[in-house]
Amino acid sequence: MNIAVIGGGINGIMTAWELLKQGHSVTLFEKGKVMQQTSSASSKLLHGGLRYLENFEFRLVKEALKERQWWIQQAPHLAQPLKLYIPIYQNNRRPAWIYKLGLWLYDLLAGRKNIGQHQSLTQQQIHQACPELKTENLVKGFSYYDGQMDDYQLGLWALEQAKKQPSLIIKEHTEVTKIDIQGNLTLADGTTNSFDKIINIAGPWAEQLLKESNIKSNYTLDLVSGSHILVESNVIPASAGISNKTNEKFGYFLEILNERRMFFVLPYQGKTLIGTTEQRQTINDNIQPSEQEIDYLINAYNHYFKTPINKQNIVQSFAGVRPLIKSTDNPTKATREYAIQQNKNLITVFGGKWTTARQLALKLPVTLKKDK
């Protein structure tokens, strides 16, 4: 079949790759350049999503844990296991047993695809492993593993693999302005092209493209932006980096003070990555970290670490928009599941995590191949 894929983020790229592997011809339309929107503004984690267990998203977590290992095996130069510490303080919102239960389940769901077991740590052990953490009210801790990637480069790597298959045409700087359910699409310059199938996988813009094409959308996207800051590591020694003792890369997963929200402190390209925030927005808003979000992340960090940071230590900040399926008013609790809508020859994808992009591609009604 001759198939159009609209959207050059990770979900569009993995979809193109899977379709090509199955012998289809693919034209990938991207309004800007590939991998320059949400897919390169992530927390850089190939993860199951420990937090999603609280929302009982067991299917998604299991699938993502499996995919975490797949990426690490396929592209070890761009994706590796990362040890994450969760320190438990007296005033944490969640008691230690909730973390213990979640981590036990996380390992269980990963099964044979696990990349490392979680551990319970005494106060002394977590203090020794993470000397930069403040110790007042520190009770105990946990460690577990997830994957870390260079999201932009890993997406380009996936596209390179797709290019090795015959019949891929990539059209960057080519915006699709209208689609129909017969398989016709119109470009910004007014030209029309016909395909056997169209896959609208434009991330946060997928619903808007349906609307502009007067096609009813079965799902509503809840656009929740998230910001990160990147801080020079020399100002925050050993808060996240490579352990002197075990030579393992490590970071943290921490509760925001007086909130149930969690944030990450991660080693990233010799610097420290801190994120993320959650802010509702519309598709036309400017996607930029706000001053309040930057202050929020600095305060969250300074609450836990001995050496404080300030705005001068930030070398970069970036934001992206999560295309979440609207399910609740609280973005932290919103489902991270994806959904697929089919209207004759048009398939639209809503949502979809970075980690699960390949599995999403395999579930599209044109591929529908169960991968082991």
Ligand SMILES: Cc1cc2nc3c(=O)[nH]c(=O)nc-3n(C[C@H](O)[C@H](O)[C@H](O)COP(=O)(O)OP(=O)(O)OC[C@H]3O[C@@H](n4cnc5c(N)ncnc54)[C@H](O)[C@@H]3O)c2cc1C
């Ligand atoms: C702050 C934040 C942190 C995250 N952290 C993680 C994480 O650590 N791990 C994880 O697994 N997931 C994470 N996610 C989720 C993940 O990044 C996204 O779900 C995923 O990148 C979405 O990919 P996508 O291809 O659907 O969308 P995008 O990457 O946004 O790609 C869509 C593409 O479509 C193009 N496009 C739009 N409209 C048109 C049009 N009309 N014509 C042509 N092209 C068009 C856009 O230019 C864009 O390039 C995070 C998300 C955010 C926001």
